[in-house]
Amino acid sequence: MSDAHEPALRLQGIVKTFPGVRALDGVDFEVMPGEVHALLGENGAGKSTLMKVLAGMYQPDAGEIIIAGRPVRMTTPIEAKAQGVVLIHQELSLVPEMSAAENIYLGELPCRSFGRVDWKILEERSNAILKRLKCNFRAEVTVAHLSIANQQMVEIARALTVDARVVVFDEPTASLTDAEKVVLFDIINDLKAQGVGIVYISHRMDEIFTLSDRITVLRDGAYRGTLTTSDTDEDEVTRLMIGRSLDLSRDEDAPQFGKTMLEVRNLTCPGLFEEISFSVRTGEVVGFYGLVGAGRTEIAEALFGLRIPSEGEVFVDGARVEIASPRDAIALGISLVPENRKEQGLVLQMNCRDNMTLPQVQGLTSGPFMSQRAELAIFDHYRDRLAIKTPSWRQPAGVLSGGNQQKIVIGKWLSMQPRVLIVDEPTRGIDVGSKSEIHQLLRELAAQGYAVIVISSEMPEVLRVSDRIVAMYHGRIMREFSIESVTEDSLVQAISGIKAEEPA
Ligand SMILES: Nc1ncnc2c1ncn2[C@@H]1O[C@H](COP(=O)(O)OP(=O)(O)OP(=O)(O)O)[C@@H](O)[C@H]1O
Ligand SMILES: [Mg+2]
Known part of the structure; x- marks a missing residue:
């Protein structure tokens, strides 16, 4: 049974x-x-x-899970874990009020006699795993106090508590910094060397091609084929995925810039960002590029009234403004599509249409209540425009796939028709086809006269959507580039804190 050519795990004819x-x-x-x-x-x-079928969270309507040549039934995640199958979720599934240690061993806390939890063992073991993951926080800390990236590390730590046969990573890098990614890839290579089978889900082709041995493609729930990574390329994979090649060209008329819609002078929030000055014209997309943690999200939050800067001035359409709350920002025509959409953007139990048209919007803007029909028209418009996949507007947003949830939030902010649109990591977790549609959409919005700010950690993305690029490092603007003059090298230098050479 321990034949090396025997799959660690096989799924056959799964229907759900x-x-x-x-x-x-x-x-x-x-x-x-x-x-x-x-x-x-x-x-x-x-x-x-x-993967949820594989991990015992869903029961398939038909098909088999075969481990070591034998069909098995996995009726619960605990049972799957006992078979050595561990799933690291796309959506964080931690209990925020509990410590990292308790989350890591959730459901399997080490106990002493009388069923009392052995806290010492629990914390020792958890800290050992966190150390292996090179985490810079302790297992005793309450999860709610951790950054999203660190919460993701706790989620990963959970997988390392058992002798795994198969570990599934469902878009693990979406909120990790580059340094954390390196650690994650080391862990994956470790597991691989130990003979563990890894399933890796990601929309980032660079990661897929660096890490994987084989690639299986699904399309609309159907199996499209399995390729050997070293024998294929991005174009072939993309065609299997979306049925066409991607057009990455930027074919548009030369952009027409209008008046300065947003100007920021000397904005400072100590410890987060300092002396930030820039402006955005109508018709223009300004990309904010930098490493995770460079202060870009915090600037966006300040412009949206979620943080109050200690110094600096903001002008909208030429007039000096005070933005003390999101209500102020929205009244001024500033919208922010936040980075952490699940927490800040969606009510998971509420249906897709209402998520797009209701909560913040009616709470924050004045004006008449929308009719059901108007709401539906808005939903239909952005569903088509953003290619949101759902059988009906009645579906609770929580059952949509991760990427489609994000599109709902983007649609919500677009439907408010802002003057200044700030989008933070707009395509995180979004597939390559829709990604290029969203890039196109951002370009079109600018062409229609919006002033657009795009925060992104992906170089191809900033290069594709921006007219100008602001490179940030440690809370400061290092350099500003026009799209005509930027090079990849100079961008990498700028976001690593290397000062540009003064022209002679
Ligand atoms: N619990 C559920 N109830 C109803 N529909 C569901 C449920 N879970 C998933 N779906 C639907 O099944 C389909 C597949 O969703 P799934 O989450 O597996 O996609 P995915 O490939 O992981 O996408 P993404 O890349 O966006 O994460 C989607 O149409 C989704 O809306
Ligand atoms: Mg998914």
């Missing part, structure tokens, strides 16, 4: 339907011991659903 959706339509998938097998597909293709 939800009301109105055939999420999986007879999918085959296998992972070999010591293999990194990437799972790719558009938002809503069924990747997370397949």
Whole structure:
């Protein structure tokens, strides 16, 4: 049974339907011991659903899970874990009020006699795992106090508590810094060397091609094929995924810039960002590029009234303004599509239409209540425009795939027709096809006269959408580039804190 050529795990003919959706339509998938097998597909293709079947969270309508040549039934995640199958979730599933240690061993806290939790052992073991992950926080800390990236590390730590046969990473890098990614990739390579089978889900082709041995593609719940990574390329994979090649050209008329819509002078929030000055014209996209933690999100939050800067001035359409709350910002026509959409953007139990048209919007803007029909028209418009995949507007937002949830939030802010639109990591977790549509959309919005700020940690993204690029390092603007003059090297230098050479 311990044949090296035997898959660590095999899924055969998996079918899973939800009301109105055939999420999986007879999918085959296998992972070999010591293999990194990437799972790719558009938002809503069924990747997370397949992995939830694998991890005992969903029961398939048909099909088999085969481990070491034998069909097994996984009816709960605990049972799956006992079989050595661990899933690291796309959506964080931690209990914020509990410590990191308690979360790591959730459901399996080490106990002393009389069932009392052995806190000493719990904390020792948890700290050992966090150390292995090179985390700079202790296991005793309450999860709510951790950054999103560190919460993600806790989620990963959970997988390392068992002798795993298969570990599934569902978009693990979405909120990690580059340094944290390096650690994660080391961990993955460690597990691989130990003969653990890895399933790796990501929309980032660079990661897929660096890490994986094979790639399986799903499309609309159907199995499209399995490729050997070294024998294929991005174009072939993309075509399998979305049925066409991507057009990455920026074919548009030369952009027309109008008046300065937003100007920021000397904005300072001690410890977060200092002496920030820049401006955005109508018709223009300004990209803020830098490493995670460079202070870009904090600037956006200040412009949206979520942080009060200690110094500096903001002008909108030429007039000096005070932005003390999101209500002020929205009244001035400033919208922010936040980075952490799940917490700040969506009510998961509420249906898709209402998520797009209701809560913040009516709470914050005055004006008549929208009719149901008007709301539906808005929803339909942005569903088509952003290619949001859902069988009906009635679906609770929480059951949409991760990427489609993000599109709902983007649609919500667009539907408010802002003058200044700030988007923070607009395509995080979004598939390559929709990503290029969102880039196109941002360009079009600028062309229609919006002033657009795009915060991104992905170089191809800032290069594709921006007219100007502001490079940040440690809370300061290092350099500003026009799209005509920017080079990849100079961008990398700027965000690493290397000063530009003065022209002779
Ligand atoms: N619990 C559920 N109830 C109803 N529909 C669901 C449920 N879970 C998933 N779906 C639907 O099944 C389909 C597949 O979703 P899934 O989350 O597996 O996509 P995905 O490939 O992981 O996408 P993404 O890249 O955006 O994370 C989607 O249409 C989604 O709306
Ligand atoms: Mg998913």
